[in-house]
Amino acid sequence: MVRLRQVCVPCAILLALAARLSGTAVAPAAADPVADFYSGRTVQVLIGFSPGGGYDLYGRTLARYIGRHIPGNPKLVPQNMPGAGSLKVVNYLYGIAPKDGTALAHFAPGVMFEPLLGHGDGVQFEATKFTWLGSASREASVCAFMTGAGIKSWQDMRTKSTVIGASGGGAESDVFPTVLRNMFHLPLKIVTGYPGGTEITLAMERHEVDGRCGWSWTSLLSRSKALLDGKQIDVTLQIGLQKDKALSDVPLIMDLTDDSQKKAALKLIVSRQSIARPFAAPPGIPEERARLLRQAFDATMKDPEFRNEAKNLNLDVEPVNGAEVEALIKEIYASPPEAVKLATELVRDTP
Numbered sequence: 001m002v003r004l005r006q007v008c009v010p011c012a013i014l015l016a017l018a019a020r021l022s023g024t025a026v027a028p029a030a031a032d033p034v035a036d037f038y039s040g041r042t043v044q045v046l047i048g049f050s051p052g053g054g055y056d057l058y059g060r061t062l063a064r065y066i067g068r069h070i071p072g073n074p075k076l077v078p079q080n081m082p083g084a085g086s087l088k089v090v091n092y093l094y095g096i097a098p099k100d101g102t103a104l105a106h107f108a109p110g111v112m113f114e115p116l117l118g119h120g121d122g123v124q125f126e127a128t129k130f131t132w133l134g135s136a137s138r139e140a141s142v143c144a145f146m147t148g149a150g151i152k153s154w155q156d157m158r159t160k161s162t163v164i165g166a167s168g169g170g171a172e173s174d175v176f177p178t179v180l181r182n183m184f185h186l187p188l189k190i191v192t193g194y195p196g197g198t199e200i201t202l203a204m205e206r207h208e209v210d211g212r213c214g215w216s217w218t219s220l221l222s223r224s225k226a227l228l229d230g231k232q233i234d235v236t237l238q239i240g241l242q243k244d245k246a247l248s249d250v251p252l253i254m255d256l257t258d259d260s261q262k263k264a265a266l267k268l269i270v271s272r273q274s275i276a277r278p279f280a281a282p283p284g285i286p287e288e289r290a291r292l293l294r295q296a297f298d299a300t301m302k303d304p305e306f307r308n309e310a311k312n313l314n315l316d317v318e319p320v321n322g323a324e325v326e327a328l329i330k331e332i333y334a335s336p337p338e339a340v341k342l343a344t345e346l347v348r349d350t351p
Helices: 009-022 033-038 054-069 084-095 109-113 154-159 172-184 197-205 217-223 225-229 260-275 287-302 304-312 322-333 337-347
Strands: 042-047 075-080 103-106 131-135 141-146 162-165 188-191 211-216 233-239 278-281
Touching (some): 042 084, 054 103, 054 304, 084 103, 084 109, 109 172, 109 260, 131 322, 141 172, 141 217, 162 172, 172 260, 197 211, 211 217, 211 233, 225 233, 278 287, 287 322
Parallel strands (some): 042 103
Antiparallel strands (some): 103 278, 131 278, 141 211
């Protein structure tokens, strides 16, 4: 015999009446499609340089925290993909990585400007089309030399022959010394091909090269501070649009010339320091996921635990949001032709 479930008719009537009077309908909670998508998934955080350097440190630190701010709390897995100054990972992110929000990447900002500056070989992306999440910092880079090289000042750089280690492929370690050599006729040789900053620093310590330019100041402090404290290196120049307060006695590249055209070209080249630690997703990911990934990045930058770990690792956190990064990329690509022409000449690798 089938037993019928008893229903409290007066209760049902009262509930319906209460809902009607309050202007609300009794309905199940709406599902979150983004949370449903990310729940139980793995998101790759691709890092464009070898393990142990500044980019690796920023990428892995972000990966430990951003998942808690993405609906569905996916697992974030960092993976190194070094090559050509991080061009390899940028090409992969643009053309091969899944376009569903399960791949992010961290890379050198200078790679984005290489097509504009006449270095289009091997480039397989359009910079303005990436889904920009933001940058963890805006910072200065420096030129620094082992003390045994005898390069203790900007004047020494202008008069003494030196050998600089670099990654190549549009990384700051390659572009900035090239610009310095071309604009100021410095007697320096650039040796490229190192997978990342860790290897360049080791080459300095082995006396294979004298120094490096385009060395992130925050990376130096977080990974090689012992060299600085032990007076094994001399910092001779800072590269940025404005001086870093910790480097008040070190010359700034923007102050080395009074020529207005040269300053405009330098601004175009050096502006990448304003987005020194960029993170991006591929183009074309679903709009709602893109929006929430940007929000997750912003929330991570404010996360007290993330900030505390970054402080312990000597990582500078001065974030730039995704909209600002996107706007800067578009602004640079709309630069006056004469500034682009001179900048292109300055970054050209000539013997």
